Amino acid sequence: MTDNPAAANDVAESLRARINTGQPHTARIWNYWLGGKDNYEVDRAAGDQIRQLHPGIGEYARADRLFLGRAVRHLVEEAGIRQFLDIGTGLPTADNTHEVAQRLAPDARIVYVDNDPLVLAHARALLTSTPEGRTDYLDEDLRNIDAIFEHAAKTLDFSEPIGLILLGVVIFIGDDEDPYGLVRQLTERLPAGSHLVLSHTITSPSMPDVDEAVAFWNEHGTPKLTQRTPEDVTRFFDGLELLEPGVLSCSRWRPEPGDEGEPEEVAMFGGVARKS
Numbered sequence: 001m002t003d004n005p006a007a008a009n010d011v012a013e014s015l016r017a018r019i020n021t022g023q024p025h026t027a028r029i030w031n032y033w034l035g036g037k038d039n040y041e042v043d044r045a046a047g048d049q050i051r052q053l054h055p056g057i058g059e060y061a062r063a064d065r066l067f068l069g070r071a072v073r074h075l076v077e078e079a080g081i082r083q084f085l086d087i088g089t090g091l092p093t094a095d096n097t098h099e100v101a102q103r104l105a106p107d108a109r110i111v112y113v114d115n116d117p118l119v120l121a122h123a124r125a126l127l128t129s130t131p132e133g134r135t136d137y138l139d140e141d142l143r144n145i146d147a148i149f150e151h152a153a154k155t156l157d158f159s160e161p162i163g164l165i166l167l168g169v170v171i172f173i174g175d176d177e178d179p180y181g182l183v184r185q186l187t188e189r190l191p192a193g194s195h196l197v198l199s200h201t202i203t204s205p206s207m208p209d210v211d212e213a214v215a216f217w218n219e220h221g222t223p224k225l226t227q228r229t230p231e232d233v234t235r236f237f238d239g240l241e242l243l244e245p246g247v248l249s250c251s252r253w254r255p256e257p258g259d260e261g262e263p264e265e266v267a268m269f270g271g272v273a274r275k276s
Contacts, residue, residue: 021040021042022042023042023220023221023222024042024043024045024046024047024220024221024222025043025116025118025221025222026217026221026222026223026225027090027091027114027116027118027119028040028043028091028118029043029046029047029050029221030061030090030091030168031043031090031091031093032044032047033047033051033057033060033061033062034061034062034065034093034094036091036093038091038118038122046217046220046221049216050213050216050217053209053212053213053216054209054210054212054213056264056266057210057213057267059251059264059266060201060250060266060267060268063249063250063251063263063266063268064167064168064199064250064268064270065093065094065095066250066251067167067199067250067251067253067268067270068095068097068100068165068167068197069095069100070253070254070255070256071165071197071253071270071272072084072097072100072101072163072165072197073100073104074243074254074272075101075163075195075197075272076100076101076104076105076108077104079161079163079193079195079274080161081161081162081163081194081195082101082105082107082108082109082160083108083109083110083156083157083160083161083162083163084097084098084101084108084109084110084111084162084163084164084165085110085111085113085148085152085156085162085163085164085165086110086111086112086113086165086167087113087114087142087148087164087165087166087169087186088113088114088142088165088166088167088168088169088172089112089113089114089119089126089137090114090116090119090167090168091116091118091119091122096126097110097112097165098110098112098126098128098129098133098135101133102129102130102133102135105133106130106131106132106133107130107132107133108130108133109133109134109135109155109156110129110133110134110135110136110155111135111136111137111138111151111152111155111156112126112135112136112137112138113137113138113140113142113148113152114137114138114139114140115139115140115141115142120137120139123137123139134155136152136154136155138151138152142166142169142170142172142173142182143173143177143182145182145185145186145189149189158189158190158191159191160191160193161190161191161192161193161194161195162190162191162194162195163194163195163197164186164187164190164194164195164196164197165197166183166186166196166197166198166199167197167198167199167270168199168200168201168268170182170183170198170200170236171200171201171225171226171227171228172223172224172225172226173226174224174226175226179226179236180235180236180238183196183198183236184238184239187239187240187275190275191275192275192276193274193275194274194275195272195273195274195275196236196237196240196272196273196275197270197271197272198233198236198237198270198271199250199268199269199270200228200233200236200268200269200270201214201225201227201228201267201268201269202227202228202229202230202233202267202268202269203227203228203229203267204229204230204267207267210227210267211227214227230247230248230269233247233269233270233271234246234247234271237271237273240273240274240275240276241273241274241275241276242271242272242273243271243272243273243274246271247269247270247271248269248270248271249263249265249266249267249268249269250266250268250269250270251263251264251265251266252265253270253271253272
């Protein structure tokens with residue numbers, strides 16, 4: 001993050017002080033479910049307990065990651081997007097946004113945004129790029145929209161279309177914080193031709209064990225989650241041109257050709273929409 005070794009050590013110490021290893025954290029549990037190593041025993045224990053309540057929940061992480069890859073490929077290949085603002089990055093794993101985008105368009109530019117100290121501690125893994133493109137990282141909260149755009153503008157050209165990625169992050173914005181207003185503020189600052197990619201955990205009468213797992217999480221983990229119905233998730237795309245097949249299980253958003261049968265539904269729903 002810096003060429004000054006002393007400053008780098010100060011940053012590392014500051015980050016370590018912010019990491020709470022005594023309480024499970026959603027980003028680290030997500031990493032555990034994806035087979036990563038950036039988690040602690042407390043996260044693995046909570047992740048296993050949640051899986052006991054809802055055995056299929058580990059599939060959400062994989063479905064969400066595959067959805068990201070398919071959506072980014074669409075934006076690069078079909079929509080011509082070359083810039084991405086990925087808010088709520090999470091811990092690095094396989095096929096991060098910049099890796100998918102720059103494999104197809106080496107000149108693509110990506111800014112990652114997250115406020116989790118463990119994510120920031122691993123930011124160097126994200127700060128890799130093709131020589132033609134650029135990748136940067138911002139330690140910021142989704143709610144601080146002015147700061148996000150001010151700093152992201154050092155890397156991205158906001159006069160050209162942007163791919164805004166909000167995967168599994170709006171679930172941390174409570175209904176009392178106007179989540180729809182926050183997403184609208186983000187998209188209103190983007191130029192025509194930009195796209196929103198958003199995913200969200202849902203609540204559904206057909207998946208009661210999901211509600212039980214979320215209730216367990218909200219009692220023991222951090223940050224707290226807010227579930228929403230599929231109809232509520234669709235509202236985040238109001239005012240935008242929602243691409244086919246709409247908002248549905250991430251596993252069923254444009255599955256790869258050749259997949260046999262319809263993929264199993266997961267309680268992580270997502271969609272992609274274009275700003276006219």
